[in-house]
Amino acid sequence: MTTPPAGSHEWCVIGxxxxxxxxxxxxxxxxxxxxxxxxxxxxxxxxxxxADELPxxxxxxxxxxxxxxxxxxxxxxxxxxxxxxxxxxRCHDLRLSxxxxxxxxxxxxGGAVAAAEEWDADPVSAPAAPEAEALFDVxxxxxRIKQVPHDIDSALAEFDRQSAALASAxxxxxxxLLLAAESAGGLVAAEMQAAGVPWDVEEHDRIxxxxxxxxxxxxxxxxxxxxxxxxVRTALDDPRAxxxxxxxxxxxxxxxxxxxxxxxxxELQESEHPAIAPxxxxxxxxxxxxxxxxxxxxxxxxxxxxxxxxxxxxxxxxRWAASGGGALQIPRQLRPALRADPGxxxxxxxxxxxxxxxxxxxxxxxxxxxxxxxxxxxSGLVDEGIVAxxxxxxxxxxxxxxxxxxxxxxxxxxxLRASFPAAMSLVDxxxxxxxxxxxxxxxxxxTSPVPxxxxxxxxxxxxxxxxxxxxxxxxxxxxxxxxxxxxxFVVQGTAAEWALAWLADLRLRLAxxxxxxxxxxxxxxxxxxxxxxxxxxxxxxxxxFFLHDEVIVHSPAQHAEAAAAAIREAAASAGKLLxxxxxxxxxxxxxxxxxxxxx
DNA sequence: ATCTAAAGCGCG
DNA sequence: AAAGCGCGCTTTAGAT
Numbered sequence: 001m002t003t004p005p006a007g008s009h010e011w012c013v014i015g016x017x018x019x020x021x022x023x024x025x026x027x028x029x030x031x032x033x034x035x036x037x038x039x040x041x042x043x044x045x046x047x048x049x050x051a052d053e054l055p056x057x058x059x060x061x062x063x064x065x066x067x068x069x070x071x072x073x074x075x076x077x078x079x080x081x082x083x084x085x086x087x088x089x090r091c092h093d094l095r096l097s098x099x100x101x102x103x104x105x106x107x108x109x110g111g112a113v114a115a116a117e118e119w120d121a122d123p124v125s126a127p128a129a130p131e132a133e134a135l136f137d138v139x140x141x142x143x144r145i146k147q148v149p150h151d152i153d154s155a156l157a158e159f160d161r162q163s164a165a166l167a168s169a170x171x172x173x174x175x176x177l178l179l180a181a182e183s184a185g186g187l188v189a190a191e192m193q194a195a196g197v198p199w200d201v202e203e204h205d206r207i208x209x210x211x212x213x214x215x216x217x218x219x220x221x222x223x224x225x226x227x228x229x230x231x232v233r234t235a236l237d238d239p240r241a242x243x244x245x246x247x248x249x250x251x252x253x254x255x256x257x258x259x260x261x262x263x264x265x266x267e268l269q270e271s272e273h274p275a276i277a278p279x280x281x282x283x284x285x286x287x288x289x290x291x292x293x294x295x296x297x298x299x300x301x302x303x304x305x306x307x308x309x310x311x312x313x314x315x316x317x318x319r320w321a322a323s324g325g326g327a328l329q330i331p332r333q334l335r336p337a338l339r340a341d342p343g344x345x346x347x348x349x350x351x352x353x354x355x356x357x358x359x360x361x362x363x364x365x366x367x368x369x370x371x372x373x374x375x376x377x378x379s380g381l382v383d384e385g386i387v388a389x390x391x392x393x394x395x396x397x398x399x400x401x402x403x404x405x406x407x408x409x410x411x412x413x414x415x416l417r418a419s420f421p422a423a424m425s426l427v428d429x430x431x432x433x434x435x436x437x438x439x440x441x442x443x444x445x446x447t448s449p450v451p452x453x454x455x456x457x458x459x460x461x462x463x464x465x466x467x468x469x470x471x472x473x474x475x476x477x478x479x480x481x482x483x484x485x486x487x488x489f490v491v492q493g494t495a496a497e498w499a500l501a502w503l504a505d506l507r508l509r510l511a512x513x514x515x516x517x518x519x520x521x522x523x524x525x526x527x528x529x530x531x532x533x534x535x536x537x538x539x540x541x542x543x544x545f546f547l548h549d550e551v552i553v554h555s556p557a558q559h560a561e562a563a564a565a566a567i568r569e570a571a572a573s574a575g576k577l578l579x580x581x582x583x584x585x586x587x588x589x590x591x592x593x594x595x596x597x598x599x
Numbered sequence: 600a601t602c603t604a605a606a607g608c609g610c611g
Numbered sequence: 612a613a614a615g616c617g618c619g620c621t622t623t624a625g626a627t
Contacts, residue, residue, distance in 0.1 A: 245623060246606060264607060266612065287608060290621050315617060319611085322619065329609045329619060355611090355616095395614090402615035409614060488616040492611095548611045548617095 011092070012061065013070040013159055014054070014077060015152030055084035068092055070159055072150045074183070075124055078190035085535035087191075087511065093183040094158050095121060095148045096313050100182060101165045106175055106445040109168035112161040119158055121146045123311050123323075171445065177577070178444035181497060182313060184504030188543055189310040189320070191507070195537040196305025197338060197544045198346075198554055200595075204297055204337035211333075212285055215294050222289065228282045235275035243282055291326065292334055300325045303532045304341075310546070317489055318446050318496035319548060328547060338545070338552070338596035345560040347541075348597070349567045349590040350550030351499075353377040356397050356423075358495040361575070361584040362443050365422035369584040386419045387412060400424060401491050403431055403484035427487045434486025435479040442493035443578060451482055494578075498586070499549060501577050506551065506570035507543060510563060515539040516556040541566075552596065560592045 049057055058081055061067055066089045071077050073095040081088065098119040101107055113119075124147050149155070169175045208215070213224035221229075233241050241252040246263050253260060256275060260267045265283060268276050300306055307325070314321025322328045330338075340346045351357070356377055360368035371380035378393035387393045392412055399409030400416050400423075417424045430440045434448070437459065441447045455478055461467060462475030516539050518531065531538045533554070541555035541563040555563040568588060575586050591597065 247624075262606075270612075283608085287621090291609065291619095317617065319617065321617095324619090326609080326620060328611075331609060399615065402617095404613095404615035407612085407614055484615065485617090492617060550611085 010065060010067040011070055011159075012067045013152065013155050015072065015155040016150050055081055055086045058088060059084075059086045062086070062088055066090065070094065070155060071186075072148050072155050073121075073124065074186035074190050076147075076150055078187065079194065082191065082194040082536050083534060087536055088187070089508065089511075090180070091183050091187055092159075092179065093186040094155060094162065095119060095123070096182045096186055097162055097179045098148075098158065099313055100175075100178060100446055101162055103439075103447045103449065104169070104175060104445050105439055105441055105447045106170045107165045107168055108170065110165045113158075113165045116158060116161060118154070119148050121148045123314065169445070174443070175445045177501075178446060178497060181444075181500040181504050182318070184507065185312040185320070185500045188503050188507050188546065189312045191537070192310065192543055192546065193307055195533045195542050195544055195554070196307045197552075198341055198344070198532075199301045199304060199306040200337045200339040201297060201301055201304065203339060203595075204301075204334060205294075207334060207337065208288070208293060211288055212293070222285075225282065225285045225289065228278050228285060231278040232275050232282055235273070235278065243279070244286070288331070288333070291329070292331060296326075305532045306338075315496075316449055317493040318442065318500070319492065320496075320546065327545075335596040340554060340594045343557055345555050345557050345592050345594060346544075346596055347553040347555055347560055347563045347567060347590070347592050348550065349552075349564075349571075349588045351502075351571065351586050351588055353397070354498065354549040354586065355401055355491050355495045357584055357586055358443075358498050359401065359423050359426065359491045360420075361579040361582045362490070362494050363420075363423040363426040364582060365420050365426075366583055368420040368423045369582070371420075373583070373585055374587060381419075384419070386415055400427060401488055403427075403480075403487045427491065430490045431483035431487035434489075435483030437479075437482070438486075440486045440490050442490055442497055444494075444497045446493050446497070448486055448489045448493075455482065495549070498574050498578055499546075501574035502570050503543070503546060503551065505573045505577075506553075506567055509566035509570055510541045510543065510553065513541050513555075513559050513562055513566065516558065564590055564592055 058069070069088050069091040071091055071093050074091065074093050098113060098116070101110055102114045102120060104110065107113075166172055166175060166179070205215070208222075211224065212222035213227075214222070216222050229243055232243060233239050236252055236256040238252045238255060242248040249263050250260070253263070253275075256273065258271050258273050258275070260271060265280055268280060300308065308322055308327030309324040310327060311321040311323050314323070320328070338346065353372065353376070356368070357372055359365070360372065371377055371384055371386075373380075375383075376390075378390045378397065381387050381393035381396070382390055387396055392408070395409050396412035396416050398404075399413045404410060404413070433440050437451055437456065439448045439450055458471075458475050458478045461471045464471075518539060533542070536542075537554075539556075541553055541559050543551060544554045545552035551567065553563045553567065567590060571586050571588055575582075575584065
């Protein structure tokens with residue numbers, strides 16, 4: 001195998017060979033084109049690799065010059081590299097970048113990217129542990145999902161289109177930063193899935209038993225739930241009340257003289273009736289059982305690791321989404337089941353009030369930045385006499401970012417307008433653009449989607465001479481909805497960019513921490529042994545969880561302080577990278593423990 | 600029999 | 612209280 005020349009501005013585009021049956025191994029052939037981006041793109045050479053050669057090749061190149069690897073789609077390439085013990089430092093993810101570039105209003109010459117529709121595809125999760133019997137299902141499912149092309153020529157062509165689009169951007173620097181951060185996020189997601197969240201199955205089971213009773217056989221209801229259900233039926237004097245069907249339950253409630261329009265808990269809480277308390281308890285139990293009960297444990301936790309499927313860029317604002325496993329909805333109640341391996345620690349950190357801080361930074365609102373500096377931003381509003389209580393501050397700030405107009409929130413938002421004119425004018429303008437059908441962009445240039453045809457039709461209908469008041473109301477409501485969406489888009493999206501920059505930087509800092517020796521395995525191989533994290537992460541601090549504004553790092557105990565420092569430094573560095581010397585800080589709540597706190 | 604919509608609740 | 616943004620998941624009920 002010839003090794004291509006190393007260079008500091010080098011990109012390696014990875015793709016499948018056109019003849020992927022080469023050597024009798026279908027789908028395993030790989031090709032690399034090594035590209036030098038100094039000046040015009042020059043194809044230095046391409047290299048055909050055999051079935052098992054890619055990981056070694058990547059490892060070798062990584063140790064020499066750290067190129068930026070160009071992937072069609074990180075989930076397609078990362079799992080094999082990680083399971084072979086290979087990590088990369090930087091990449092450019094064509095699928096994620098395509099989604100940003102095709103919409104970005106900063107790009108002046110994006111037609112070619114937008115026209116390459118095959119790159120506008122669904123994210124595909126990497127297959128979990130390849131279990132023989134499930135393989136058919138996985139293959140079957142994946143074949144129905146629209147995937148990006150993984151062959152080398154398609155990847156090179158798309159890479160060219162993206163490079164041209166980027167070069168035409170109004171602010172290529174910011175957009176380049178966004179693409180790098182987004183791509184790094186793709187790597188983090190793949191790595192977190194490979195590592196898994198250390199999960200204490202016994203603790204989870206203990207929590208379930210405490211709330212629901214011991215695990216029932218088959219799909220019977222747990223005994224504590226049955227008992228609570230009986231209390232409800234007795235209180236309703238309706239021995240056959242069905243608590244699982246909203247419609248039937250509503251009938252039973254009405255029959256018992258409880259006048260509610262729905263069975264939602266905030267409405268039930270309003271009523272005074274002996275059935276309400278046990279009913280709310282039952283609903284809580286039912287939720288826990290169906291969402292995160294024993295079935296969830298069986299399906300998603302294996303060998304002491306919870307492996308959810310993250311979807312970077314899955315939300316239009318740039319936030320991550322999840323697909324399967326409910327990674328973004330793990331109830332606080334179950335957080336204690338998240339537990340470090342023996343000799344390891346969990347280092348958890350979250351940013352207090354990330355979104356308003358991102359807004360203050362973006363708007364250059366010095367007064368708002370000052371209100372939050374080094375302290376709880378909501379308390380800052382109280383200290384500065386803008387509102388009376390922390391609760392009011394929270395309602396006002398959320399109301400400002402979400403565009404609420406009624407109730408307490410509507411009453412309090414005007415005070416912010418007086419105190420923080422720059423921040424408020426930014427979100428107010430974003431709302432106005434959206435309500436008129438326009439698009440808005442985040443700090444780094446992620447652009448909101450154009451409202452759909454249905455939206456425009458509603459607006460047109462309201463402008464016709466024969467428009468009814470119903471038409472006008474519908475149009476006004478739709479315009480308001482879109483305005484609130486774009487208002488929030490700039491804030492949520494910019495906060496997501498800060499979080500990506502934080503993650504990207506943290507990932508590299510953690511990779512530079514020292515590795516530890518593997519614990520000697522005595523007797524039975526422990527099911528929660530650190531080796532469950534795979535060859536790359538079993539000896540080194542690594543990210544295991546990310547949720548919009550919080551991270552959890554799993555670290556050898558002796559490096560936990562260093563990991564904590566890395567988290568803080570990465571946060572400071574993210575603020576600088578995005579906002580330069582803007583007077584906004586992003587303070588962290590950080591804890592080192594063996595177990596995640598219940599909160 | 601299988602798909603979709605809506606309700607409801609978990610997370611930020 | 613709900614409101615005002617963004618999601619995923621489970622369940623039931625209704626449509627195909």
